[in-house]
Amino acid sequence: MRKGILPIVLGIIIAFAGTRLVACAGPVWPNQDEQRFLDAYRDYVDKNATDDQLDRADNLFVETVQVLRETYVFDVDTAKFVDDAIAALPKLEETTDRSPDNIVGEALDQSLHDLDPHSAYMSEDMFKRLQESTEGSFAGVGIVIAQDEDKQIRIVSPIDDTPAARAGLQPNDRIARIDDHDMKGQPIAEAVRLMRGRVGEPVKLGILRKEKSFDVTIKRAKIEVPSVTASVIDNDIPYVRVSRFDANTLEQTQDYLQELKEKVRNPRGIIVDLRRNPGGLLDSAADMADQFLTKGLIVATEGRGERKMRTYEADRSSYFDGIPMVILLDRGSASGAELMAAALRENGRGVIIGERSFGKGSMQRIMPLSGGGGVKITTGYYTTPENHIVQGNGVVPDIEVQLKDAEEFDREIDLAHALPPRRRDPRKTITTVQADNCAANIDIERLGNGGFHPEDQAPNPQTDEIEPQDGDKTADNAQADKGEPPHDEVLECAVGYFNNGMLAQYRSQVEPLLRAGL
Template identity: 70%
Template sequence: MFAVLISFAGTRLVACAGPAWPSDEERVFLDAYRDHVTVNATEDQFARADKLYTESLQVLSETYVENIDTPVFVQNSIAALDGLEVDDTSPTGIVGAALDDSLHELDPHSAYMTDDMFRRLQESTEGSFAGVGIVISLDDDKRIRIVSPIDDTPAARAGLQPDDRITHIDGYEMNGEPISEAVRRMRGRIGDPVTLTILRTKDSFDVTVKRARIEVPSVTAGTIDNDIGYIRVSRFDATTLEQTQDYLSQLKDKIASPRGMIVDLRRNPGGLLDSAADIADQFLNKGLIVATEGRGERKLRRYEADRSDFFDGVPMVILLDRGSASGAELMAAALRENGRGVIIGERSFGKGSMQRIMPLTSGGGLKITTGYYTTPENHIVQGHGVTPDIEVHRNDVEEFEREVDLAHALPSRRRDPRQSLASIEAQTCERDIKIDRFGAQAGRENLDVENEDDETPAEAFRDSVLECAVGYFSNGPLANYRDQVEPLLRAGL
């Protein structure tokens, strides 16, 4: 549920140090917010809230990816005060809410985090958290938008879909509410139900979901038609590398002569930068995976391949779609630009910025954008996304916002000039394939979707994009392009 906080790459904890004294501009806000505190507060509480604001401005001025216009930021904070609708009207509650609103004015991914939010972030990056299992964000109208349900969670089983809007939670209207409030209302005791009112296109309906401990494997795997390896990475957290290595070892044992390898990154919202680079490294034995740069294009860090190369020499397909973001995009670009695999699917989401978590001595902390990640060929996917080598069009997909469509999105930079080499309709790829899953998903057919009515049989669901990928390795429509694409891939074009 709190996966919006794992949908960024480059997570690092950085302690803040040094005194923070208010400037004249900051003092204007510190005077203004006191009129909005409606509880009896002590001088110590006001002093802590004052420090929270001034320390936050100091951190932003030193580490944000762009130069901060302090007077404008302060005026945005003051303007936010009149529109605040928060339950916590203590000094820290008011200042934190105004900070959060002002940070969203900088870019969609920067935010203020309370101590409780820090705890939930730690849970999410460790691979488990309590909730219903959805990735959420705010759209331009400040409505809660579902980016994607997480595989095999109550939200996914309830049929929630990407681009659904959550208009109410247990009857409480969410329009204009911050993500933190949506998270708070969807959390609760395991087993207790929560009712979400969903707006899908023009239809509105209620979905009741039972809260659960979300311990979701970030990796699943299997074999297709006995000789094609398949591995799906749904996010990048602290456990993803170990899971990936285990599944890749199992795949090597199960397939004596692999015909191909499919790495499925569809609907992967990202996660930890180190984890994404480590997974890419499993398929590369040399070359740059990703680099990062900060303010003024200052180079920050490089990740070089140095691990074993699973399935060396075996043709590879990487699947992307419009829900693939951040770490999923950098991994796909790294594999392609190192000549390791061809990308099939849709242009990805286009989130190429990285965030750091900055704990504050005054309590809580900041999640702020500190830089961009760059691909091996020095491209930046921010605002552009990753263009597939072979684009697959699905008739059942509705367009939804990408990074560049979000309010206050950071500008696009250094676009990869590649264009798709081919375009195909998904239905032309339909073919019967056999998937044998193992591990956590063993016994579940990935092509079957259960209906909400248990008394009716499950409807067959065709993953035509996956079927296209399988056809690339054999006699499907995309096989016609294989002889053209593979030489270009090996040449790094």
């Protein structure tokens, strides 16, 4: 491991993360402002709440305000924060769970979201699930699910060699019930929650398959979900897709890179695909970039008052050193994916093709609270090797490839209470092309067992361990029904960059700039 990196078991993934887990301070006495909230929230809790429950909830609030005061990326007006938390209480009158912990947690969550979109309170259950997701494994049945237009939970595919696959579940099966809970109209988050459990515990699924309906009981098992897949394109282009950065990403990547190195003796180029990658563990993203860099700064963090807090330097031997590289980004590439792409380009290693990325360049820390649960607090900005900041700006591709009929898409800067941008990279896109103008037929040989491939799935379907962002059915899901991979025009355009495709004419413009560090 790189010197100074926290043990990977301490990292916690978030939706777009690059996150660290640290310990909170113990119980502290409330100040005058904090006491105002402690007096106010008691009017909204269950009248039968015990003194111990109230004391634990009091400490939860005071600890959180202390963390904000000491670590938030900007100075926080704690008196206003308390006022906002008090103002949130009347909105909780219809809440069914009126325990002190839940009332305080809900008020905290709303007030934290008013600071920025990524700061949040997490209940004990949410905190545990977040920890599980960083490990790249979970206890469940092993299926990829989506929600169709009829608000039914649909199986996109069972993951190979899992209890769901062995039980004979098939793509396009509908899950009507989970342990006798009717799932019609229920969100995917509820299906995720109900299918989780302890290893060896059974879960009963009510399945609809065409005109048939039947029940199947499946024992939960530890499910390993790959974050990396790899292929060989047109016999001589290694292709690595990274769908997120978790605790297993580096090991999976190194295994694939070694296999690709042995399989492709004279590579024409290499493609690293970071599209739809929402981020994850910062250490993992930095280690991934380090696989292709022999030296140079990868990323740094900048805290309150633009104080530099931490740096990640390349110190590994480089795979495919000297081989031309393309990095694929799109509007769904965020956080660690953006930082990895910027590090490779700014160190002169690769050309970015695709779309401007999401623009999430803030750092969160996950801090456990002494009474259970935790808080996710924004503590800084990430800076690229050339001291640019991704937050609110995104990473601009060297060559932009536009998809036909692309829908409008909110980026980080469009989110409510988004942190302000700083120090934008002045680079400009060299050219913009339409994807269907440069697409071409390519031959893809997949490595591995040929099972679950994240690149074949739309961003929306979810495995049953991950909280969904959007469960609606998409056109790509319809292709998944037939077992056919979606037509990937952007990838086809990128392959053309290495040979005689439409984008090849720009090699002479882009690569000298890379070598010059521009």
